[in-house]
Amino acid sequence: MALGEFELIRRFFDRPGSGIGDDCALLTPQAGMQWLVSSDMLVDGRHFLSTVDPAALGHKALAVNLSDLAACGATPRAFFLALSLPYERAADARWLQGFADGLFALADAAGIRLAGGDTTAGPLNICITVMGEAPVGKALLRCGARVGDELWVSGELGDARLALEAFRGTLQLSGEAFAACRQRLERPTPRLALGEALRGIASSAIDLSDGLIGDLGHLLATSGLGATLKVDTLPNSAWLAAQTEATRRLCSLAGGDDYELLFTAAPGAQLPDVGVNLTRIGRIVEAPGLHLRDAEGHPLRFDAGGFDHFKSP
Amino acid sequence: MALGEFELIRRFFDRPGSGIGDDCALLTPQAGMQWLVSSDMLVDGRHFLSTVDPAALGHKALAVNLSDLAACGATPRAFFLALSLPYERAADARWLQGFADGLFALADAAGIRLAGGDTTAGPLNICITVMGEAPVGKALLRCGARVGDELWVSGELGDARLALEAFRGTLQLSGEAFAACRQRLERPTPRLALGEALRGIASSAIDLSDGLIGDLGHLLATSGLGATLKVDTLPNSAWLAAQTEATRRLCSLAGGDDYELLFTAAPGAQLPDVGVNLTRIGRIVEAPGLHLRDAEGHPLRFDAGGFDHFKSP
Numbered sequence: 001m002a003l004g005e006f007e008l009i010r011r012f013f014d015r016p017g018s019g020i021g022d023d024c025a026l027l028t029p030q031a032g033m034q035w036l037v038s039s040d041m042l043v044d045g046r047h048f049l050s051t052v053d054p055a056a057l058g059h060k061a062l063a064v065n066l067s068d069l070a071a072c073g074a075t076p077r078a079f080f081l082a083l084s085l086p087y088e089r090a091a092d093a094r095w096l097q098g099f100a101d102g103l104f105a106l107a108d109a110a111g112i113r114l115a116g117g118d119t120t121a122g123p124l125n126i127c128i129t130v131m132g133e134a135p136v137g138k139a140l141l142r143c144g145a146r147v148g149d150e151l152w153v154s155g156e157l158g159d160a161r162l163a164l165e166a167f168r169g170t171l172q173l174s175g176e177a178f179a180a181c182r183q184r185l186e187r188p189t190p191r192l193a194l195g196e197a198l199r200g201i202a203s204s205a206i207d208l209s210d211g212l213i214g215d216l217g218h219l220l221a222t223s224g225l226g227a228t229l230k231v232d233t234l235p236n237s238a239w240l241a242a243q244t245e246a247t248r249r250l251c252s253l254a255g256g257d258d259y260e261l262l263f264t265a266a267p268g269a270q271l272p273d274v275g276v277n278l279t280r281i282g283r284i285v286e287a288p289g290l291h292l293r294d295a296e297g298h299p300l301r302f303d304a305g306g307f308d309h310f311k312s313p
Numbered sequence: 314m315a316l317g318e319f320e321l322i323r324r325f326f327d328r329p330g331s332g333i334g335d336d337c338a339l340l341t342p343q344a345g346m347q348w349l350v351s352s353d354m355l356v357d358g359r360h361f362l363s364t365v366d367p368a369a370l371g372h373k374a375l376a377v378n379l380s381d382l383a384a385c386g387a388t389p390r391a392f393f394l395a396l397s398l399p400y401e402r403a404a405d406a407r408w409l410q411g412f413a414d415g416l417f418a419l420a421d422a423a424g425i426r427l428a429g430g431d432t433t434a435g436p437l438n439i440c441i442t443v444m445g446e447a448p449v450g451k452a453l454l455r456c457g458a459r460v461g462d463e464l465w466v467s468g469e470l471g472d473a474r475l476a477l478e479a480f481r482g483t484l485q486l487s488g489e490a491f492a493a494c495r496q497r498l499e500r501p502t503p504r505l506a507l508g509e510a511l512r513g514i515a516s517s518a519i520d521l522s523d524g525l526i527g528d529l530g531h532l533l534a535t536s537g538l539g540a541t542l543k544v545d546t547l548p549n550s551a552w553l554a555a556q557t558e559a560t561r562r563l564c565s566l567a568g569g570d571d572y573e574l575l576f577t578a579a580p581g582a583q584l585p586d587v588g589v590n591l592t593r594i595g596r597i598v599e600a601p602g603l604h605l606r607d608a609e610g611h612p613l614r615f616d617a618g619g620f621d622h623f624k625s626p
Contacts, residue, residue, distance in 0.1 A: 022385065022454050022455050023351060023380075023381040023382075023384040023385050023455070023519060023520055024349035024350055024351040024381050024382060024384070024385040024387060024445070024452075025349070025350045025351070026347055026348070026349055026385075026452055026454075027347065027348040027349075027350060028347050028348075028449065029342040029346075029347075029348065031344075033342075034339055034340065034341050034342075035339070035340040035341075035342065035348070036337035036338070036339060036340075037337055037338045037340060037391075037393065037428065037429065037442075037444070038336060038337040038338070038393075038429060039393040039394075039395045039429060039430055039431055039440070039442055040395065040431050041395035041396070041397055041431045041433050041435075041438070041440060042433075043397050043433055043434070043435030043436070043438075044435075045435070046433060046434055046435050047433070067336075068336040068337050069336075069337060071336040071337070072335065072336055072337040072339075074337060078350075080350065080351075080352040080442055081352075082352045082353065082354035082440045082442075083354070084354055084356050084438060115350065116350065116351060116352060117352050118352055118353050118354045118440075120354050120356055120359060120360070121356070121359060122354075122356030122357075122358070122359050122436070122438065123356070123435070123436040123438070125354070125356075125397060125435065125436070125438045125440075127352070127354060127395045127431075127438075127440035129350075129352055129393055129395075129442040131350070132337070136341065139337075139339055141335050141339075142335050142336070206336060207336055
């Protein structure tokens with residue numbers, strides 16, 4: 001039998017000191033800080049499959065939101081969870097416990113607390129709103145890139161898409177490669193320490209959720225500038241590096257679900273070392289648009305936009 | 314054809330100065346203020362029928378969240394809209410325009426701005442997170458009621474439930490009565506001015522969304538106290554007053570969707586006049602639990618809990 005709404009919240013989501021129970025959560029800002037807020041909705045069958053490990057789902061639902069805070073250089077403070085659950089899920093204590101475990105493990109690691117939310121019956125849907133803080137005027141924004149700034153990306157690109165293609169059966173991976181790439185797809189790591197360390201250093205930043213080309217397009221749109229992108233310098237894992245050139249480019253340029261940070265910085269800027277690889281992949285130029293270059297510097301055509309939820313995949 | 318995700322946001326939800334576009338919205342707190350935050354999720358077929366007027370849906374989705382701010386005495390500042398839309402809705406400009414019109418008409422009236430959000434394909438689901446401000450230490454909370462405090466409610470109770478029963482066919486209403494009660498069900502008025510005016514006056518407050526008995530139970534649970542409730546003094550509209558005693562009591566005590574404020578105040582407290590009727594309906598007592606009284610002061614039994622999303626209706 002499905003647990004009652006309030007019992008479900010008490011048992012799985014109300015932790016000591018959570019403050020859940022009033023109509024609103026009460027948050028006291030620190031002096032000299034601004035709030036950064038983002039809201040993301042994950043839908044069954046669209047952002048994840050209902051067969052996914054519930055702990056991975058709990059992790060990812062929070063991770064994609066924390067990645068937005070990372071992109072803004074914000075320190076995570078509080079999040080709100082709105083959850084629509086089919087009856088069979090609301091009756092499935094193992095699933096709920098797994099989801100809560102994955103969610104809170106990442107919340108604890110990121111230093112963010114669940115401050116409130118909502119639970120209802122309905123098709124599985126997870127909406128998380130995160131709030132973080134940054135000193136006034138220090139948040140990283142999409143605008144701010146200048147001509148001549150260098151374009152940087154954290155970590156490695158494309159493994160999440162490589163795992164997705166393996167799931168879809170369009171290519172085959174070894175067991176080891178599949179396990180590693182699947183981890184990137186299902187348990188992305190929000191680059192919070194990097195985002196905070198880039199305050200005052202990066203001139204603009206965005207997180208990579210829709211794919212490099214799409215997200216770089218969003219970043220450039222705010223400044224009206226363009227960028228050259230050296231496609232063959234894009235950082236890839238050994239698994240993706242072993243694939244065909246077409247697969248490498250598809251996964252690196254239009255992969256989606258990378259949750260790495262893409263940022264610009266003036267040439268010679270002292271970039272922070274927080275244990276995450278940073279790769280210089282291009283440069284901001286005056287000519288609007290995205291100018292792809294191959295290893296020899298020749299123009300390259302690539303036809304794939306970012307992910308759009310209302311276009312067919 | 315469905316509009317693209319970004320085109321849909323631009324066309325219907327991005328208004329001048331909205332600031333939509335970065336990974337997070339940036340909010341600067343005013344000195345001496347605390348934030349109050351609430352998140353509510355509305356699901357198709359559960360909280361509304363897909364045939365509802367989209368403008369009414371846009372209004373109600375925001376109204377139920379603003380009602381949480383009202384219950385806390387908060388001044389509305391910013392909200393976030395996460396929207397999951399079936400393809401046919403994303404292609405329906407008339408529906409989207411109606412939804413946006415209803416949403417923004419209430420937002421403008423309440424002085425709250427859309428600061429960000431998310432749009433995705435999926436079963437129709439609306440998750441709104443609202444943020445408001447109140448001076449430090451002045452927010453209304455559920456706890457705080459004292460023995461001897463009087464129990465007050467705003468407006469009239471039960472019309473929303475009366476409309477629902479008419480929709481269900483369990484009773485019949487005249488055309489005029491149905492139109493008036495349906496308005497209460499589909500376009501509730503958040504009691505924002507009253508909530509703000511009750512800062513420093515009410516000792517505790519909650520908004521009525523699940524039904525008077527259920528919500529009063531939540532309020533009492535935080536203090537461990539009880540209340541006497543004079544059932545026949547509950548404020549009703551002429552439409553509900555004309556119904557049988559059983560219908561009046563069901564709709565007033567366990568109606569749900571009233572979005573009136575229930576609050577406690579010390580006897581003799583000077584209550585604000587903001588153009589909303591206030592009715593004294595009972596008193597806080599030491600004996601835990603809810604003690605219903607009829608017109609003669611005799612104990613009354615009534616068997617209906619508040620609304621629980623995971624119990625059958």
